[in-house]
Amino acid sequence: MNHTPAPDRQQHDPNVNQVEEMETQEVETVETATDKIWVEDLMKGPNGGVVMNDVMKNQETSSSDMPLACLDAEMEDDEARSEATFQFTVLNFRNLKDSVLSPPCYVRNLPWKIMVMPRQAPSPDRQQQKSLGFFLQCNGESESSSWSCYAMAELRLISHKPETEPFYRKIQHLFYSKENDWGFSHFMSWSDVLDSDKGYIKDDSITLEVHVTAEAPHGVSWDSKKHTGYVGLKNQGATCYMNSLLQTLYFTNQLRKAVYKMPTESDDSARSVALALQRVFYELQFSDKPVGTKKLTKSFGWETLDSFMQHDVQEFLRVLLDKLESKMKGTCVEGTVPRLFEGKMTSYIKCKNVNVSSTRVETFYDIQLNIKGKKNIDESFKDYISTETLDGENKYDAGEHGLQEAEKGVIFASFPPVLHLHLMRFQYDPITDSSVKFNDRFEFYEHINLDAYLQEKPETPADYTLHAVLVHSGDNHGGHYVVFINPKGDGKWCKFDDDVVSRCTKQEAIEYNYGGHDEDMAMTVRHCTNAYMLVYIRDSQLKTVLQEVTQADIPTELSERLAEEKRIETIRRKERNEAHLYMNVNVVLEEAFD
Template sequence: MDQIGSDMQLDSDYDEKTYVNDTESVALITNDDADSMLDESLPPAEPAKPMADDHEAMKERFLPSSPDYETEAEAIFTWDITDWRSLPKRTHGPTFNCAGHPWRVLFFPAGNAASESVSFYLEQGFGDEKPTDDWYACAQFMLVLSNPNDPSIYIHHEANHRFTLEEGDWGFTRFADKNKIFAASYDGADRPLVEGDTARMTAYIRVLKDPTGVLWHNFVNYDSKKETGMVGLRNQGATCYLNSLLQSLYLTGAFRKAVYQIPTSTEQERTNSTSAYALQRLFYRLQADQVAVSTQELTHSFGWESRQIFEQQDVQELSRILMEKLETHMKGTEAEKALPDMFVGKMKTYLKCINVDYESSRTEEYWDLQLNVSGCKSVDESFRDYIQVETLEGDNKYAAEGYGLQEAKKGVIFESFPNVLHLQLKRFEYDFQRDAMMKVNDRYEFPDVLDCTPYLDETADKSEPCIYHLHGVLVHSGDLNAGHYYAFLKPSKEGDFFRFDDDRVTRATKREAIDDNFGGDYATNGINGAAKGQNPYTRQWSTKRSNNAYMLVYIRASQLDRILPPEEQMQPPEHLPIRIQEERVAAEKRRKEREEAHLYMNVYVATEASYRAYEGTDIINWTSESETDL
């Protein structure tokens, strides 16, 4: 070591000639600055503990309202419990009201199947006057047990529940340790929580509005047809992605109508268009059946084997293959131009010289568009990235025919957009650093109403407005290796969104369909820092949402009435219901025969004459028509 002065040491490799004594580059840290830096590195201080009798402070601290839910009504009720040890094993508090429903606290002083604990529950208070079978109430609630003489001594628990006739109470079997609440000193205080056999129970309840009808639903005996008028599709193993796409196409009414127009009345027509016929049958059953429909006929018509049923296919590729097959079957029919009219747009790839009058361009048709998610925050940014102009200059000049090397502009511009716009969001892409395919869970926003005019060529026909309304959001939840697909779709022009999750169909809010599927980080918590969510398929925790949109369906506003016609205009061909009904009758007959087969038996009688006449190795010829079948 070389020594400079008396107490400063430098490494021997240090070059003194490069050292600059620049006071401007030195930060002077005072004691105040150090305290400030230390404070910034610490998490925010936790608010002071509220008193049990400060009801508003208790509610704000432990039962805050959520912007995700709309409150119907709130109530706070206090019950002073006396003679604790003399109470029956099962005790009810007084009945109180919230949102027009009666409520009460159910109390087990000696515990409910937990002798070391005391048990408290919130219960619907109808008593002997039972509510109707379809009664329910969605409630957030908190139960607080406190010392009425010292409100700083208390214990509390919170929960959410959908109260129904079958599940009329919900709460906490192990609300508190029985020994601790009677101890002379509770939680560091100088007195017990239950003092003199007396305590105070305060119930906080917030009844929420349930616009979808399925908030916190357990879906036991749930009937999609009854609740929504629609049915789902059964998952064959790993066909949830297919189910989402099929529901989207089915609810694009003009597409369903075009599929029904494919001729399949004769055996020859059905043989020549197996996929189209299978799709017709599937669509009709989605209209007519009362329960979820199988997709086995359709996948069988694709030629899929069992292995492919359990493999996730590319949705965009599957959609294009299906469209190509259907377009082939529609040739020469009244639906011949239906698919291009709905789904085909045009884009122009061009190279235009800057200094000379030369342009090379090529116009192509497209059925859907792939938009970048990585590096873009919204659909608008993705479109602007799509049509971004690249300048060819320097060593990268363009060799223009007849003009030599020229500076040029290269890009893509849209000449037209289809009436039904399918946007494939590139949520899965190759990560060069990891050398693997990864899912992009970044936040990516998409609007309810999309204006595509800014992305059109200046010379494009703008006689029909390029304003689009969101019709469908297809969602992937999970990561590249494990996940699930479902869809939010709007069946009618002015209607609500519905969630199609394999065999289950439920109503959905606009927030659930749109905002909740932007992806990105979970909302942060001011006290606990960044919030995390658990991937339901990998069981891993992450600060980013794993459920996000991977495909969007927009319909041109001026064509909504034509693309989404009334249900009566989308009736199947006459032969289809008849044939399916005949098949069901025949299948029911075979099923009944199998079930009743054990009730019958065939009896054959061998006579002496037949025995003498038969020369084979058996007793007689049992297959002979001359024998009597009894």
């Protein structure tokens, strides 16, 4: 996933120059100041506790390779984590003359360091003044030029006064070999740092802190299976939202079990959608490497970008589920698709002045929610069941009662165990005669209750837990698709970015995908990254829907067929790779000339 870094200038101090810019600080060699800069480091655990690293305390250091201490043993061992908070304390601060680096803190298997230095930067009156330079460095000692890692961070100067909040600024940046650090030349004026009344210096020491959240890196070795237990799908081009949707269906475990049990023994390997989906699910479950989808798209008949652009994710999902439902008929898994995804709603028209009404019960596999002008998912559901008044020239024909004023609307009769919600980010604009993407902020939640939208109060509450968030970055002309999934429904999220799978925080999966403006940014940016589809699972059905899928759930015939396919493919691949080592030689004997 590509990102364009945008300078971020959080203004928290009236003394900060309005034209100040963040920058990359190029440092060939980093050493401590000649007058001995004493540093100590500590690492905040997930519960807010602090552990001192006594090895570093009161020792002279520069860019030590010693990792920062961590309170939580599990977090300390997990260098592939998506976020961390670490601190760096500089003693004898007034004598700081050169750049100094903290020991590394590992996030996404990359070393992150705090870089601090004295700088000369323009003051508000355009005069040069001494300032505190504060930067975050990533993978600074790597000799590779192919790596990159997108991250957001909050850079903080900690106050020694308990009642004073830290002074902080935020950055977001695509770190790579030529721009491996990012921050502020003028984080704060030197005089303000030294002002004892402000509380940032005590005993000639200051403490800097960074909270960094990073995406999985690109261009470096990243073992998705090792770090998460899951593998991704290859980006084979022209498939848009398909990889995200396939991962979502794969982690609907009850559906996966049923897919394995579909009879495909006599199916054509090249044309069967059912067999192709079985193959993808099987490889996602047992492979250690990213899985290909070419056979699936070929069986579907959608092999070009136009095929996917002409159909949205809702259409693709409906076609796929229809094919699966048809394939399951007459088998032991018949009815699985409607049992999982089918809900019911009642459309009605009710006259205001006479006792006449009309109702019709309809089934649905998904719900389209209008988000334009709506703040959150609750407002969208209220809008969905809001009534329309039929009056004037639009009165309802009530038969013998003639034309009558009436109310028209829908109310839900039941919600399914797995609820697919399509957020209407893309809508037709009659002015431009084209599809337009709405990037407005729209909030959704980890847990929701939908009782208020049901015709009758259900026997078991309509409580739902968020299972997947499908996200699009870009505009209506294109972009990138990822999905965040809560595989076990326990709030431990993973991000699936094609072939890269990584653990992520709940905030990354949910709040970061609301869209709209980020008020924390000084340069307000309208985000084009936001959710377009949500998957919720009913709490009362959570264990059933997410039941474990084991080898025993896969028919032996299917396992053997897929294993044989794999064996033949391996042989053919070897033959292709070794073809250049051989040549055909025709030998002509003398007898041939007789």
